[in-house]
Amino acid sequence: MLRTRGRVVVIESLTELDRRLALGARRLTGWRLTGLDLSGHGEALRVCDTSRSTFVGCSFAPGQAEDLAAHGALVLPGVGAVPVDPHRRTLYTADELYDTADYARSLDARAYAWLQTEHGAEAALARVLHDRAVDDALGTWRTGRSLVGVMGGHAARRGEPDYRDAARLGRLLAQDHVVATGGGPGAMEAANLGARLAGESAETVSDAVTELAAVPSFRPSVEAWVAVARRVAGVVPEPGVSLGVPTWHYGHEPPNVFATAIAKYFRNALREAILLEVCDAGIVFLPGAGGTVQEIFQDACENYYAEPHSVAPMVLVGREYWTHTLPAWPLLRALARGRPMEPHVHLVDSVDAAADLLHR
Structure with missing residues (x-):
């Protein structure tokens, strides 16, 4: 079930985005937009407060992604394969989560992007196995x-x-x-x-x-x-x-x-x-x-x-x-x-x- 109330609003279609914008939505804090072609929505988004919003696996017009990031949005590329080891035996370190200087391509960001875009049974099982493995590692630690x-x-x-x-x-x-x-x-x-x-x-x-x-x-x-x-x-x-x-x-x-x-x-x-x-x-x-x-x-x-x-x-x-x-x-x-x-x-x-x- 997708959350549409509280601190998170999930948008997975341009139809839903256009509907909310037409109703006067201008503060997109907490919104998660996934897999959308936003190249034609540059001006519509520019007049919105996109700070602390998240764009995952979206496509943009030239310069649009950089403009969103400059205004406080988190822009992440899409991720297909499972980015984490569902059977890991140890807890994470900061160096492991921040494995590259570009945060959008780090393990931490890839895992978040994958969570937002992969909703099938196999992805759900991988997440359950991962959390169980982390739980076991924490018990040992x-x-x-x-x-x-x-x-x-x-x-x-x-x-x-x-x-x-x-x-x-x-x-x-x-x-x-x-x-x-x-x-x-x-x-x-x-x-x-x-x-x-x-x-x-x-x-x-x-x-x-x-x-x-x-x-x-x-x-x-x-x-x-x-x-x-x-x-x-x-x-x-x-x-x-x-x-x-x-x-x-x-x-x-x-x-x-x-x-x-x-x-x-x-x-x-x-x-x-x-x-x-x-x-x-x-x-x-x-x-x-x-x-x-x-x-x-x-x-x-x-x-x-x-x-x-x-x-x-x-x-x-x-x-x-x-x-x-x-x-x-x-x-x-x-x-x-x-x-x-x-x-x-x-x-x-x-x-x-x-x-x-x-x-x-």
Whole structure:
């Protein structure tokens, strides 16, 4: 079933595209256009906001693809054969996903393009086998490790206060645990960065964030975003271990390069469940939006029904944010009342206080 509501709109025919444009659609953020001949739609698309839209396997008039990319769209060539190994035995690395400097031709982009264009039974089976293989590899990788999760918004830009806080949190948590995130940009990237620099000083982390801020977002250029991150990552000869668990469901958001191990899944629902499950040492929830709120209550549901010995701590950072901006805290506290999870849910004002709660 193709999604046509929420953050994703899938367009696979010119008839559907023309219908939506005729109805006045001009903001194409979150749209995925696949396999279309758009050479005659240059002017129609030029007046639209195509930032964070994705064009997969489409054909264009000369210069049209470059113009879309310059305005923040992700333009990917079509992919026929399965680009990933459905039977792989290890987790991914950033170098494997970014196997070429041209992001549109990288393994990460090819896998996303293939997901968008191949819908037959064989493709579906390959994706199931792949995700099962990644799941098995993750089970082996996490053995003997204590994982703590950091959940937060993908929109935090490098150099902003929220990004700096997440980087500091990642460094603090990594002194005692392995940090796990959703593996994407924003707060996720920052936490993986802090964990990677766990053996360095707080000043080194701050300097790294300042250097990254020269390219604050992966829009309009994923290549520039990755290049500066690779420079920062290469400074540390022995990086701290951390995990990223991204998904090609949100393939328009590239994975960050700071996680030393990457469990990338095709199915987002599976990825969400696995990410929460592996964080046995607890989860810190930074300010975020719909996805972070979903993760809070998905984790709360697990803790609500858990045996007392298996309840994992939940720490929400930002008293004003979680009580007024998005008041998840009152409901979480009410849900926990009288349950074994009650003493394990916390609301704090700073990432330092969150790290103190999860200190072993």
